[in-house]
Amino acid sequence: MKILITGGAGFMGSNMIHYLLRTREDVEIVNFDNLTYAGNLTSLSDIQDDPRYTFVKGSIADADAVDKVVQGMDLIINYAAETHVDRSILEPKAFIDTNIQGVYNLLEAVRKHEIPRMVHISTDEVYGAVMEGESSEEDKFEPRSPYSASKAAGDHLCHSYAVTYGTPVIITHSCNFYGPYQFPEKLIPLFTMNLLEGKTVPVYGDGQQIREWIFTEDHCRAIEAIAEKGRLGETYNIGTGYRVPNMDVTRKLLELTGRGEDAIEYVKDRPGHDRRYAINSTKLRTECGWEPLTSFEEGLAKTVDWYKTNTDWVDGCRTGAYKEYYDKQYKDR
Ligand code: DAU
Numbered sequence: 028m029k030i031l032i033t034g035g036a037g038f039m040g041s042n043m044i045h046y047l048l049r050t051r052e053d054v055e056i057v058n059f060d061n062l063t064y065a066g067n068l069t070s071l072s073d074i075q076d077d078p079r080y081t082f083v084k085g086s087i088a089d090a091d092a093v094d095k096v097v098q099g100m101d102l103i104i105n106y107a108a109e110t111h112v113d114r115s116i117l118e119p120k121a122f123i124d125t126n127i128q129g130v131y132n133l134l135e136a137v138r139k140h141e142i143p144r145m146v147h148i149s150t151d152e153v154y155g156a157v158m159e160g161e162s163s164e165e166d167k168f169e170p171r172s173p174y175s176a177s178k179a180a181g182d183h184l185c186h187s188y189a190v191t192y193g194t195p196v197i198i199t200h201s202c203n204f205y206g207p208y209q210f211p212e213k214l215i216p217l218f219t220m221n222l223l224e225g226k227t228v229p230v231y232g233d234g235q236q237i238r239e240w241i242f243t244e245d246h247c248r249a250i251e252a253i254a255e256k257g258r259l260g261e262t263y264n265i266g267t268g269y270r271v272p273n274m275d276v277t278r279k280l281l282e283l284t285g286r287g288e289d290a291i292e293y294v295k296d297r298p299g300h301d302r303r304y305a306i307n308s309t310k311l312r313t314e315c316g317w318e319p320l321t322s323f324e325e326g327l328a329k330t331v332d333w334y335k336t337n338t339d340w341v342d343g344c345r346t347g348a349y350k351e352y353y354d355k356q357y358k359d360r
Pocket residue numbers: 110111112113149150151152201202203204212213214215217229230231232234236237238273297304
């Protein structure tokens with residue numbers, strides 16, 4: 028089976044490549060990645076010589092490159108995206124290029140070359156803040172950041188291609204994921220690295236915003252189940268039901284890193300900060316037979332351990348573009 032993973036040098040994509048190569052003999056994987064600040068081939072150095080794996084550098088925003096790389100694929104999994112909300116607030120343009128134009132290019136290529144299946148990775152953030160209850164697949168989109176608006180636009184394009192042209196695409200909306208290889212701009216890797224280095228952690232606002240969390244390997248299993256058993260043209264939410272305020276996550280990280288409350292620094296809130304997400308994943312569980320296997324406690328301990336031991340990877344993230352962004356992001360907070 029020939030599988031194209033776009034964004035395979037990023038956090039979720041590299042986890043999926045590791046997962047597939049570890050669990051399946053019958054795969055040939057092409058990793059198509061533009062190596063932006065968040066793409067890191069070091070994350071794949073252990074498998075770079077595996078004969079089942081090939082890397083191709085390129086952006087999904089480049090229609091010609093996409094047209095070439097999709098040919099002959101049995102499955103495309105689109106992980107390529109600009110994903111960080113705070114960056115979308117500072118500089119939205121890249122989000123439009125990748126998350127909208129890039130998705131359009133992929134859909135056109137899938138249509139032209141009659142690729143049998145594409146799974147498009149998206150987010151629960153398209154439903155907007157959910158103050159009570161849970162978001163189901165039928166709920167209306169109410170994105171509130173440039174990031175989530177760009178993802179919603181990409182999802183609408185996927186849906187419209189499925190309806191209009193019968194394009195074989197499946198859309199997934201996931202809750203927050205975490206685990207090894209996640210770039211240290213998101214809450215868990217940023218806080219973990221800061222705490223391990225003896226720095227403080229910047230908690231936005233009152234820290235009572237609620238997120239639902241999934242460990243990366245459970246997310247990989249969900250995508251595998253959806254690719255195998257999901258119905259074309261459908262949307263599947265991916266969630267664990269594990270929902271907690273950011274302060275709870277912060278306190279667990281303090282415990283795992285042996286740091287005290289004095290490491291917490293309350294900073295100015297994110298503009299338009301969504302207060303709560305909660306996703307209903309019954310459809311995925313009943314139709315595809317998936318359920319999460321890793322508890323948050325177990326997943327978080329594994330993650331902190333990984334950041335403690337993979338110091339080369341961690342050091343490599345602390346330079347250049349990251350430092351520039353970090354200084355800009357936190358200077359006024
Ligand atoms: O819900 C799925 C989404 O989760 C993904 O689609 C996005 O790509 C991903 O970025 C993530 O969005 P969030 O904004 O929820 O993730 P982030 O890790 O940036 O923030 C998690 C929560 O922690 C959020 O309430 C903001 C807060 N936070 C975050 C950072 C980076 C802080 O309090 N301080 C921080 O420094």
